Amino acid sequence: MTRLALLLDMDGVLYRGRHVLPGVPEALAQLEAAGHELCFATNNGWSSAEEISERLQHMGISVRPERMATAxxxxxxxxxxxxxxxxxxxxxxxxxxxxxxxxxxxxxxxxxxxxxxxxxxxxxxxxxxxxxxxxxxxxxxxxxxxxxxxxxxxxxxxxxxxxxxxxxxxxxxxxxxxxxxxAGKPEPFMYRALLQGLPEGLLPVVIGDNLGTDIRAGRAAGFATILVLSGIATAADAAAAPPEERPDYVVADLAAAAAWIVGGDAISDEHGR
Ligand SMILES: [Mg+2]
The missing domain is CATH 3.40.50.1000 (HAD superfamily/HAD-like)
Known part of the structure; x- marks a missing residue:
């Protein structure tokens, strides 16, 4: 099994407004249990990772601050x-x-x-x-x-x-x-900085809801990209996106992405490289 370094966006992937998206806590647990590393990148430039992590905790989502990059x-x-x-x-x-x-x-x-x-x-x-x-x-x-x-x-x-x-x-x-x-997305700087804190040899995969920031940053870094449709972008937006913002995969939400990643050998080295 290829171990992945999953680089996740937050708003539109984990939650929307004050509401956790369906199946998110379970999806994160499932991905971690399968041996994948989870990191989070947000263009939020006014809260600390600790504050965001605490807010997420109240929503039932557990994210370690040291695995989070803010703008x-x-x-x-x-x-x-x-x-x-x-x-x-x-x-x-x-x-x-x-x-x-x-x-x-x-x-x-x-x-x-x-x-x-x-x-x-x-x-x-x-x-x-x-x-x-x-x-x-x-x-x-x-x-x-x-x-x-x-x-x-x-x-x-x-x-x-x-x-x-x-x-x-x-x-x-x-x-x-x-x-x-x-410093923030769509520059790939945050993703690269997060990867520095992880073991070597993991395959980086971006999961985000925004074509112009998350997916564009992932493509710029040469990483595989998954668009979730639980946030800003629609399937039609993804189909109409310019090449530098076109995701490798499109799924309904994080729960679907986790089921797909854990369930099979969907993502391999040949993607996004
Ligand atoms: Mg987002």
Whole structure:
């Protein structure tokens, strides 16, 4: 049996809104019992993995925080890896982004000290103001490394949408004439970072509900991809997707994916490589 490193998205795969999708706790248990490793990647840039894990626990889903990559975590890791000399980033983003940067030994500058910043990190900021934007612009115009947690333009919320971090990143890009380096999906960075913590020799397989982020990131990394239809994308969307966003497999939901993976030899090395 090929052991898989399953790289799962969360919203639309495990739950929708406040509701666990049918059969999810059982599917996760089934996959683990069959010897597969489970990891989770989310473009959430304001909660910690511990907070998300706790929320999931209340829903009856057990996910270890150390197996979870958030966009805030990924942005700090990417900055630290690519630009190890950076010490004092300016953050237009959540407290969680600042916390993750401190965890890696950096000291985010206070707003009034923005002239001393040696990097710029932009993500969702619920206290966004014109002044903060102007300061991010000033930092960006100095040519320092410019990172984004992720480029999600909008977040689903109750019955509608809210502006996502990508909307704020776009404002800073426009104001500076620069392009941010994103850490979240559809960049494959989070998947690769998660795999670093796993034993070698596992076959990576992405499971997600979003063609433009989950599946695109999986394809970019050269991994096999499974689209679940329990979230955003429909079967018609998958069929109409451009090659770089076309999933290898389409299944109804995680329960169906688990039954199929555990039940047979469906996924082999030849896929997605
Ligand atoms: Mg999703």
């Amino acid at each position: 805030a975590w990924a942005a700090a890791k990417l900055l630290h890896t690519r630009w190890p000399a950076v010490r004092r980033p300016y953050v237009l983003g959540s407290a969680e982004v600042a916390r993750q940067l401190r965890e890696r030994g950096m000291q985010p500058v206070a707003e009034e000290d923005h002239q001393q910043a040696d990097a710029l990190v932009v993500g969702i900021d619920l206290e966004l103001s014109y002044r903060k934007l102007a300061r991010a612009q000033a930092v960006g115009l100095r040519g320092v490394p410019f990172l984004a947690t992720d480029m999600d333009g909008a977040y689903p919320w109750e019955d509608g949408w809210l502006p996502g971090s990508g909307s704020l990143v776009a404002a800073v890009e426009r104001a500076t004439g620069r392009t941010a380096v994103p």
